[in-house]
Amino acid sequence: MIHQKWPEFKPExxxxxxxxxxxxxANKIFPEIRILxxxxxxxxxxxxxxxxxxxxRYNTEPDFAVEARKILALAFVKPEDLDRAVCELSESWEEVEHRGEDDGEDLITTDLSVLEPVLKWFEDNYMGKVDRRGNRRSPQFAVDMWNCHDRVLKNDPRTNNRAEAAHRRLQRELGADHPSIWKFIESLRKVQIGVDKSFEDMLIGRPAxxxxxxxxxxxxxxxxLVDGYDEDNLLDFLHGIATNIGMS
Incomplete structure (x- = not known):
């Protein structure tokens, strides 16, 4: 619809x-666009x-939760270091499990191998499955689409939370799952007034x-952490990122 109404619109x-x-x-309508x-x-x-x-375990074991979020923290690793980061992360979980056995600790709290299927899911969908020759196939979502390393360095947004906030405002205005067309139009008008005000504030230099x-x-x-990125200390980097991001 946007392309039909505004054919010269070519977002980067x-x-x-x-x-x-x-x-x-998005790829079909805007073939030159960079999709994030x-x-x-x-x-x-x-x-x-x-x-x-x-x-x-995630909700009751803080250390386990950090280990789990290290998978999500892979989004901040340089693309060329991802394979090594995955290997080192998997190996670190094996070491924790073995250490628990040697020390006589309760394996319920040390067993991190249960995270391997989640790591495999991430690899298959976002990095690409490994074929018989050891090469990765094309993933469902390309690495440059979801990787945030350069976005952090460039201060580019990592989320579309502003759009999500607009959706929530519209839902609050509607107040029902199946509003009338008149209620829908009036709610759109109210939300648009807020969007216009935010845009005006930006134009005149008011702080967002x-x-x-x-x-x-x-x-x-x-x-x-990203500024101080060290390819020789990937596990420390993943730990640092994992302690500063959430799962929701």
Whole structure:
């Protein structure tokens, strides 16, 4: 619809959810566009892998939760270091399990091999399955679509949360799952008034509404970690990122 109404519109990039249909549609209409996956929705897809016992451990064992989020933290690793980061992460879990056996610890709290299927899911969908020759096939979502390393360095947004916020405002205005057409139109008008005001504030130099302090502080810590990125200390990097990101 946008392309029909505004054929000269040629965006350089677009942030979308990790939905293959949306990805294909954007590529078809704007073949030259750079499509960026939203980190928030990547985290949502990641969260869906945690059910039952895995979810209970994630919610009750802080150390286990950090280990789990190291998989999501791979989104901040330089693309050329991803394969090595995955190998080192998997090996680190084996070492923890063996250390637990040697020390006589309760394996319920040391067994991290249960995270291997989640890591495999991430590899298959976002890095590509490994064929018999040891080469990766094309993943469902290309690495440059979801990798955030350069986005952090360039201060580019990692999520499309502003669009999500607009959707939530519209839902609040509607107040029902099946509103009348008149209620829908009136709600759109009210939301658009807010969007227009935000745009006007930006044009006249008023400061934009800031994130909550804890999120701003986390962003600063992530930026420092990415600035100090060391390919020889990937596990430390993953640990640092994992302590500053969430699963939702």
């Amino acid at each position: 990039s677009m942030s979308i959810d990790f939905e293959k249909a949306a990805f294909n549609a 996956g939203c980190l928030f929705h990547l985290a949502q897809n990641f969260k869906k892998q945690f059910t039952g016992h895995l979810l209970r 509404e800031q994130k909550r302090k804890k999120y701003r502080d986390a962003d600063l810590r992530i930026r420092r």
